[in-house]
Amino acid sequence: MTFGDRLAEAMADRGQLCVGIDPHESLLADWGLSIDAAGVREFGLRVVEAAAGRVPVVKPQVAFFERWGSAGFAALEEIMALARAAGLLVLADAKRGDIGSTMDAYAAAWLTPGAPLEADALTVSPYLGTGSLRGTIGAAMKADKGLFVLSATSNPDAGGVQGAEVTVVDAHRGQSVADWIATSLAWTNQSGAVTGTLGSVGFVVGATVDRAEVGLTDTALEKAPILAPGFGAQGASLGDVRTIFGALAPQVLASASRSVLSAGREGLSTAIDAHNRELQEALHV
Amino acid sequence: MTFGDRLAEAMADRGQLCVGIDPHESLLADWGLSIDAAGVREFGLRVVEAAAGRVPVVKPQVAFFERWGSAGFAALEEIMALARAAGLLVLADAKRGDIGSTMDAYAAAWLTPGAPLEADALTVSPYLGTGSLRGTIGAAMKADKGLFVLSATSNPDAGGVQGAEVTVVDAHRGQSVADWIATSLAWTNQSGAVTGTLGSVGFVVGATVDRAEVGLTDTALEKAPILAPGFGAQGASLGDVRTIFGALAPQVLASASRSVLSAGREGLSTAIDAHNRELQEALHV
Numbered sequence: 204m205t206f207g208d209r210l211a212e213a214m215a216d217r218g219q220l221c222v223g224i225d226p227h228e229s230l231l232a233d234w235g236l237s238i239d240a241a242g243v244r245e246f247g248l249r250v251v252e253a254a255a256g257r258v259p260v261v262k263p264q265v266a267f268f269e270r271w272g273s274a275g276f277a278a279l280e281e282i283m284a285l286a287r288a289a290g291l292l293v294l295a296d297a298k299r300g301d302i303g304s305t306m307d308a309y310a311a312a313w314l315t316p317g318a319p320l321e322a323d324a325l326t327v328s329p330y331l332g333t334g335s336l337r338g339t340i341g342a343a344m345k346a347d348k349g350l351f352v353l354s355a356t357s358n359p360d361a362g363g364v365q366g367a368e369v370t371v372v373d374a375h376r377g378q379s380v381a382d383w384i385a386t387s388l389a390w391t392n393q394s395g396a397v398t399g400t401l402g403s404v405g406f407v408v409g410a411t412v413d414r415a416e417v418g419l420t421d422t423a424l425e426k427a428p429i430l431a432p433g434f435g436a437q438g439a440s441l442g443d444v445r446t447i448f449g450a451l452a453p454q455v456l457a458s459a460s461r462s463v464l465s466a467g468r469e470g471l472s473t474a475i476d477a478h479n480r481e482l483q484e485a486l487h488v
Numbered sequence: 489m490t491f492g493d494r495l496a497e498a499m500a501d502r503g504q505l506c507v508g509i510d511p512h513e514s515l516l517a518d519w520g521l522s523i524d525a526a527g528v529r530e531f532g533l534r535v536v537e538a539a540a541g542r543v544p545v546v547k548p549q550v551a552f553f554e555r556w557g558s559a560g561f562a563a564l565e566e567i568m569a570l571a572r573a574a575g576l577l578v579l580a581d582a583k584r585g586d587i588g589s590t591m592d593a594y595a596a597a598w599l600t601p602g603a604p605l606e607a608d609a610l611t612v613s614p615y616l617g618t619g620s621l622r623g624t625i626g627a628a629m630k631a632d633k634g635l636f637v638l639s640a641t642s643n644p645d646a647g648g649v650q651g652a653e654v655t656v657v658d659a660h661r662g663q664s665v666a667d668w669i670a671t672s673l674a675w676t677n678q679s680g681a682v683t684g685t686l687g688s689v690g691f692v693v694g695a696t697v698d699r700a701e702v703g704l705t706d707t708a709l710e711k712a713p714i715l716a717p718g719f720g721a722q723g724a725s726l727g728d729v730r731t732i733f734g735a736l737a738p739q740v741l742a743s744a745s746r747s748v749l750s751a752g753r754e755g756l757s758t759a760i761d762a763h764n765r766e767l768q769e770a771l772h773v
Contacts, residue, residue, distance in 0.1 A: 227589070266594045272605045276558035279558075280557055280558055299583070301551060305552075309554065312555045319556065320554070330650070331641050334644065358588070363668065364616075364652075367653055371648060380648075380652050383648065
């Protein structure tokens, strides 16, 4: 079963919220946990427990595990395995991006069945060009895994690179980088192979992004899962998901991290339920 | 002592070659090592042994360690500690890039004294804009560490993003992304604080890149360490370093991985010496 099909099924079942696992040092302190790999492990396990059965996807932010070196990665392995065993899809938010032969190793690390860090999907970064990711897409499709390629991110400074105009690629001259990335890498979503509602190559499109301003067209996003950060702490409201994404709204996986996690370990389930309710109401009016 | 000063001293002493530690599966097989974390560990330790005293910098490619999860990272920790103890500068080639608050965690992971993965410098990716890296630069400067920001890479497909024309940042409209990145992030190199020959914020500029074509100007690279991949297997010749980089040649750290590593564990020292000789002859004609 393709990642796109598994994601569509999980979203139909449990809504469109993606809960971040971001064991930031300040959150560890707020939760009364130790600021080390053991605290990070405990934090992740509690988030998985609260998220299981409530949402389709959890998204560990790899940087907060990498911070603690091999011990942090051991915690991440355990958390991801527990999440997958609990029926959650795991999206590893690592934003890896390198030349093709190196990307093959990242794909082996995160998208290979049986690998210690096996996830269901991985975020990747296209600064080295679309060609650098073609092998990664092939590897993901072969293993029934998913990718979310950074296209137009939610941070305030993102437009510099992502809104720049392509000049050296003849067929895409004048397109913005964000649109070129989505247009060029979406071929597997649009092929006849995708019989369901979602393909397996997703894109990161921030909820705070003015897509017209960065030149990102809806056509490029046809059948693509859309990971949308920017809700909550970063300024967009879940209640506005339909206003923001329009016809693309059913493809959106709305990412929430700090706004959920700041509820603390006791308030976590309640916070997830409240987020879910707000999102479902906005999606089904 | 700043990273730039340490690098300049090491380059004056031991030349300008940077040896990659890329335990690709095919190289592990060629070396007769097991294709797992133990093989990766052994591979890295042998490269460090051969590189110590011969070159200024070794550059582990993190993907090939990440491939093996926490066990791979444990091997990387050991290899990096051994390298630093042997007087080598360690450049962790991780190409991390994310929003500012996440980049703080990556800086804590790789550039904090005492962290398990402590390196001397880190490669970072600017797809999320120059602002996303400002905090990372601050953290690096505070800890006397270095950064190498991807600007114009050596892979064939790189021009799509890197040669695109900035449109949304008024002060830089019309510059290429590669040039804007270098211009905007080089401020610490050009400040009065840099008394030596090199600053601590470097850039990745491929030896195969036509800098004029991607609009990358020499001005942006003033006093910047330049990590130049693209020699050897990728097509550029060490003997042409002065032709390729002109007046910037003394700032270049020429990266070689496969062309050195394919010599096998027995031939490694000899291969490094030969690369060094070719590079030194080209630099000092």
